[in-house]
Amino acid sequence: MSIQGPPEERDKPVGVGEPSAAGSRSWRRAAAPYVLLLPSAVFMLVLFGWPVLSGVLQAFGYGSATGFTDAYWDRMAGDPVFWAAVRNTLLLIVVLIPVQFCLGIAMALLLRAKPRFSGVYFYLWAVPLAISDLAAGLVWLSVFTDRGYLNSLLEQLGIAGVDWLNYQSTTKMLMAVVIAELWRSTSLVLVIVVSGMQMTPRDYDEAAQVFGATFWQRLRHVTLPLLKPSLQVALILRTILAFQAFAVAQALTGRQFPLLIGETYWWYVQLNDPNVASAVAVVVLGVSMVTALVYLRLLRSPDAGAR
Amino acid sequence: MTVVEKAPAVSEERPLPPVDERPLRRLRLIRIGQQVAAVAITLFMAVPVYLITLAAFSSRAELNRFPKALWPRDMSIETMSAFLLSPGTGVLPALINSLMVGVGAVLLALLIGGPAGYAIARYAFRGRDAYQMFLLLTKSLPVVVLAIPLASFFLTVALYDTTYAVILVHSVLALPTTVLITASVFVAVPVDLEEAAMVFGCNRFGAFRQVVLPMSLPGVAASSIFTFVLSWNEVLAAAVLTLDVRTLPAQVLVSLANSPLAYQFAGGFVLVLPAVLFILLMRRYLLNMWGSTIR
Numbered sequence: 229m230s231i232q233g234p235p236e237e238r239d240k241p242v243g244v245g246e247p248s249a250a251g252s253r254s255w256r257r258a259a260a261p262y263v264l265l266l267p268s269a270v271f272m273l274v275l276f277g278w279p280v281l282s283g284v285l286q287a288f289g290y291g292s293a294t295g296f297t298d299a300y301w302d303r304m305a306g307d308p309v310f311w312a313a314v315r316n317t318l319l320l321i322v323v324l325i326p327v328q329f330c331l332g333i334a335m336a337l338l339l340r341a342k343p344r345f346s347g348v349y350f351y352l353w354a355v356p357l358a359i360s361d362l363a364a365g366l367v368w369l370s371v372f373t374d375r376g377y378l379n380s381l382l383e384q385l386g387i388a389g390v391d392w393l394n395y396q397s398t399t400k401m402l403m404a405v406v407i408a409e410l411w412r413s414t415s416l417v418l419v420i421v422v423s424g425m426q427m428t429p430r431d432y433d434e435a436a437q438v439f440g441a442t443f444w445q446r447l448r449h450v451t452l453p454l455l456k457p458s459l460q461v462a463l464i465l466r467t468i469l470a471f472q473a474f475a476v477a478q479a480l481t482g483r484q485f486p487l488l489i490g491e492t493y494w495w496y497v498q499l500n501d502p503n504v505a506s507a508v509a510v511v512v513l514g515v516s517m518v519t520a521l522v523y524l525r526l527l528r529s530p531d532a533g534a535r
Numbered sequence: 536m537t538v539v540e541k542a543p544a545v546s547e548e549r550p551l552p553p554v555d556e557r558p559l560r561r562l563r564l565i566r567i568g569q570q571v572a573a574v575a576i577t578l579f580m581a582v583p584v585y586l587i588t589l590a591a592f593s594s595r596a597e598l599n600r601f602p603k604a605l606w607p608r609d610m611s612i613e614t615m616s617a618f619l620l621s622p623g624t625g626v627l628p629a630l631i632n633s634l635m636v637g638v639g640a641v642l643l644a645l646l647i648g649g650p651a652g653y654a655i656a657r658y659a660f661r662g663r664d665a666y667q668m669f670l671l672l673t674k675s676l677p678v679v680v681l682a683i684p685l686a687s688f689f690l691t692v693a694l695y696d697t698t699y700a701v702i703l704v705h706s707v708l709a710l711p712t713t714v715l716i717t718a719s720v721f722v723a724v725p726v727d728l729e730e731a732a733m734v735f736g737c738n739r740f741g742a743f744r745q746v747v748l749p750m751s752l753p754g755v756a757a758s759s760i761f762t763f764v765l766s767w768n769e770v771l772a773a774a775v776l777t778l779d780v781r782t783l784p785a786q787v788l789v790s791l792a793n794s795p796l797a798y799q800f801a802g803g804f805v806l807v808l809p810a811v812l813f814i815l816l817m818r819r820y821l822l823n824m825w826g827s828t829i830r
Binding site (some may be wrong): 245258260261262264265267268269272273275276278279280282283286290331334335338341343344345346348350351352353354355356357358359360361362363365366367368369370371373375376377379380383384411419465468471472474475477479482489492493496497502505506509510512513516517520 | 764800
């Protein structure tokens with residue numbers, strides 16, 4: 229859960245140092261952690277707290293000439309690309325997340341079975357963890373572009389090439405983006421699930437095996453319930469991060485397959501309208517928060533209070 | 536007694552029942568299936584990295600050819616050297632900016648996050664849980680929500696379009712993870728050693744510097760590399776907060792629309808390369824970093 233520190237206050241070096249200043253020392257002792265935390269708290273309030281507040285205000289026109297207004301929201305909603313971006317972002321999440329979790333859990337189960345070379349496999353499967361979504365987009369661009377490696381392979385097999393990134397086919401673009409995201413971000417699920425598996429004892433699984441449970445029964449009734457906390461974390465993180473995907477689509481399709489964050493970027497950089505850009509950003513923030521809350525509520529186990 | 540003694544003799548005379556080989560065969564089949572699945576997943580993960588390397592080191596003629604060869608046929612460094620060195624692309628300055636921002640973010644995140652990690656590891660105090668909840672909350676904030684208001688803010692304080700602005704944002708993005716990793720590292724250093732140092736006349740800071748710090752260096756290094764990679768990969772804030780002083784990903788992103796495919800492949804390769812090295816260096820800490828400390 230959290231870092232386990234000292235269970236209770238350790239009144240350390242008692243009687244060491246200057247005994248006469250005991251009162252001021254204990255005061256200093258009580259203040260010490262706050263002094264150590266202060267820089268980080270201030271830093272985060274200034275660079276996290278203030279911008280979020282100011283972003284929300286900016287979306288309602290605070291600080292601009294118009295004063296408080298919902299004109300920016302109208303402008304945002306009036307842009308047809310915005311609704312395309314909403315649809316694409318939701319489609320991406322709905323398609324990507326289930327596939328990704330099946331793959332990630334399967335990979336973790338494979339590693340738990342300890343096949344030969346599992347150390348090498350784990351390393352290779354973890355590499356995309358450190359690859360940015362822009363880089364992933366460029367990598368898969370070399371595969372999916374018209375004269376790219378996939379069409380080259382098809383050509384050599386005697387199959388006619390496919391226009392994978394055709395701007396008229398949302399399905400194909402969605403598929404390309406999903407594959408690139410699947411490649412890039414499944415490692416995060418893998419790492420979280422593997423570390424979750426390391427924390428749960430295998431005894432339950434072995435006991436179920438002794439009593440004759442099949443693989444699927446054990447997976448359904450033993451392994452997955454034990455992994456629930458890890459899966460919950462992975463699900464929340466991955467969904468929030470999937471809302472933030474944009475450079476993959478940007479690299480693969482330009483603005484042909486708009487995503488929400490890409491729209492923020494577009495409004496800010498190309499149309500030079502920070503207010504509408506903030507409005508889109510606030511939409512992303514709100515949707516991420518609501519998703520996290522819904523997951524927490526849905527996945528809360530009956531014994532959550534005890535944990 | 537006699538019955539027991541007789542029993543083995545009887546069974547020796549009887550022919551052994553035939554060994555049921557089916558479970559063994561099934562196990563072998565399962566093992567083979569596992570290897571096949573593992574190899575298939577490995578191909579999915581590794582082949583794209585191979586292909587982008589191939590594309591980045593293919594000659595122009597090879598890149599224009601169709602169908603392309605899937606093995607190295609016509610290798611050349613002309614694309615890479617043109618990408619890195621030609622002044623028009625602005626890649627070399629962007630690379631230097633990226634390195635400066637990365638190192639700056641690492642130092643700032645450690646300087647600010649390290650003490651907080653130490654406080655969480657060593658003291659029990661009111662508000663400790665609230666602070667940790669706050670850290671988790673900040674981890675889930677979309678970067679874009681921060682980037683746009685901060686851009687206006689940095690404009691007013693003359694930090695806009697400087698590496699300092701990007702350093703500030705990257706270090707605050709890395710701060711929650713830095714605090715959590717350093718805290719887990721400091722927890723692992725026994726308090727007794729620190730107390731012993733204090734008994735022998737060190738003050739708290741001296742004990743930290745001479746005992747705790749040397750013992751926690753590997754973990755601190757891990758958190759530094761994490762911050763560096765985060766900063767190396769972060770594109771949105773870097774692109775929003777700068778115009779001329781671009782970091783490498785920002786430079787690649789803004790020139791996507793008007794650069795030839797060869798440059799995009801070279802850019803992809805340069806962006807992927809550190810990731811491969813990073814995971815190699817961090818294998819031991821991977822599970823800690825994204826597993827237990829994530830909550």
